Every structure is written in C-alpha cells, then in structure tokens.
Amino acid sequence: MMDKRESDDGDTLKDQNTKRRALFRAGISEVGKPENTSWRNLGSHEPVISGQSDPWGGFGTCLVPTNTPDGATEPRGRDGTRSPRVLTPRERGTPGRASSMKRSRVNEIIREGDAFIRSFGFVLPPFAYWSPEELRDKRPLIGGIVGARLGWDITDYGQGRFDELGLFLFTVRNGSEADLKRGGGMCYAEKIMISRQDQISPMHRHIVKAEDIINRGGGVLALKLFNSDAEGNIDHETDVEVATDGLVRRQKAGDVLRLNPGESVTLMPGDWHAFWGEGGDVLIGEVSTVNNDLTDNIFAEPIGRFSEIEEDEPPLHLLVSDYPTWFA
Numbered sequence: 001m002m003d004k005r006e007s008d009d010g011d012t013l014k015d016q017n018t019k020r021r022a023l024f025r026a027g028i029s030e031v032g033k034p035e036n037t038s039w040r041n042l043g044s045h046e047p048v049i050s051g052q053s054d055p056w057g058g059f060g061t062c063l064v065p066t067n068t069p070d071g072a073t074e075p076r077g078r079d080g081t082r083s084p085r086v087l088t089p090r091e092r093g094t095p096g097r098a099s100s101m102k103r104s105r106v107n108e109i110i111r112e113g114d115a116f117i118r119s120f121g122f123v124l125p126p127f128a129y130w131s132p133e134e135l136r137d138k139r140p141l142i143g144g145i146v147g148a149r150l151g152w153d154i155t156d157y158g159q160g161r162f163d164e165l166g167l168f169l170f171t172v173r174n175g176s177e178a179d180l181k182r183g184g185g186m187c188y189a190e191k192i193m194i195s196r197q198d199q200i201s202p203m204h205r206h207i208v209k210a211e212d213i214i215n216r217g218g219g220v221l222a223l224k225l226f227n228s229d230a231e232g233n234i235d236h237e238t239d240v241e242v243a244t245d246g247l248v249r250r251q252k253a254g255d256v257l258r259l260n261p262g263e264s265v266t267l268m269p270g271d272w273h274a275f276w277g278e279g280g281d282v283l284i285g286e287v288s289t290v291n292n293d294l295t296d297n298i299f300a301e302p303i304g305r306f307s308e309i310e311e312d313e314p315p316l317h318l319l320v321s322d323y324p325t326w327f328a
C-alpha cells in the first residue's frame, strides 16, 4: 500500500522525497530550519544562512514586478498565482528580526569599500565624493546621475545582516532603456562591486539584463548557477552552459563556478545566480546591458533589493536609494 502520509503543507512522502532530492542536487540538506541561524559550510565550502529559508532559492516563489521594461508577460509563480510586485523591505519584514541598517554602518561600509577599491588602483569618478549637500546644490546639472541612478548602493537586501547577506555596489555608468528598445545608442552599464568573504548575494535572475561578472581581484568569486525552466523558475535538472572569457563551460545544475582574479562569466537573462567571495573579499566588475534595479531583479526568495536605513547620523554620501527622498 502506498504511503500517503502528508506533511503540514500537504506534501505526500513522494513529494517530500522529490524535494529532498532536488535540495541534495542544490547542495542544501533540508528546507529552511528557522531554529538554525548559524553558518555552516558544505563540502564545497558554500556559505549557507540556515535562518534564511533558502538563500539559494531551492523552493522560493518568483516575485514578479507588475511592469517589465519591455511590457512582456512574465511567468507566474509555482502555485500559478502572479505575485504583484517585489515587496519592499518594510512590507516584507522579518518578524522578530531587525531589517534595517544604521546610516553609521552604511557610512562605514562606504569608507571601507572605497579603500578596498583604491587598493587595486581603481578610482571612482568625482561625483562619488560629493557630499549630499553638494549633490543637492548641483541638482539642475546632474540629471544624468540621478536619472540613471549612478552612485553608491549598499544593500543588505532588507535583512539586517549585511555581513552574511549583502553587497557593495557603485554604478559607474548606465545607459538608456529607450536606446535599448530602439537597438542603438547607450545600451550598456558598468558597476564596481565588492563581495566579502562568504557574504552571499542571493539567488536571482534578470528579465532584460545580460551581465558579465568579472573577478577584478582579491579572493575567488564563487557563483552558484541554475537555468530557468519554462516558467522562469529555477530548473534543478538541466546542465548549465555559460561563457567564461570566450570559453563555454558546462556544469550540473546548482554547481558552483569559481572565478579567479581576471576571470569572468557572461550571464544571460534567465540565468539564476547567487555569488559570494571565497578565501577573501573580492572586487567585482559588472559590464552589462542597461540596468534597472527597480524592475529587473527577480529573487528566488521574498527579499528586497534595497536596505531600509535607520538615520542615526548624517549620510557621508547619498545612496541611489536616497535619491527619491532627497530629490523629490
């Protein structure tokens, strides 16, 4: 007689075993265990935050923005429902857990990040060092900065645990979506980023953006990769093929691609990816098609793209997420 015992969420044992096999393939031992909040390393040294139900997106629901840049119809979630849009950190919340970053911590991360970037001989453009007041004074002249959302972008994905789940970014240049649609002009963007050792940038894909992720120096950059299935969700079955500096590499779903300094990978729209530094902090370059962080990031887990800031001291420099408030 078939065992039809069901779990709390209605899964049969067969369903549960299917999930476990998928998790095993994904390198995750079990669906999130909220009571376990410590780091642990799997055999291949993959950082895991077990307090996050699944930072790799093993069974996350895809969040779908209401308006895609090209107006395309986006796939529905696994349960057939359409998520209305990416939740803001405040809406998403995490009961019993802080979900904001203090401005003093953001300022500290900016100082540390700038020093790290300079240690490689890379220098940010002048507007990076303008004070908030200087930016505001120059507002009539800097539509190209504000409109393209160039500048500092420190994010903990709204989780309040930057050292474990976060990313330092600075958008150096960003083209025009109108140019991208018409197929000519400024269709490109560039970011410089820092992934700290074992600091996860969570599993996500892009709708429009293709991006080259480049290890510019420091530690090893590790990326966990999956294809999308027909609905745009994570495909735990099919092999992944990616171009790495002109060389096509093929690996199993969920395997980790490791890039040494100087190496890069080209990720196309729909390629699911999460990444982190191994053996040290990593300076990362991103060269991509036009970037829109308000609409083009689909996360596997219900997290935000930007941090919620607690203002405990004045900002050293504005973040791109401050622009709507400062330049309203």
Ligand SMILES: [Fe+2]
Residues within 6 Å of the ligand: 204, 205, 206, 211, 273
């Ligand atoms: Fe990405």
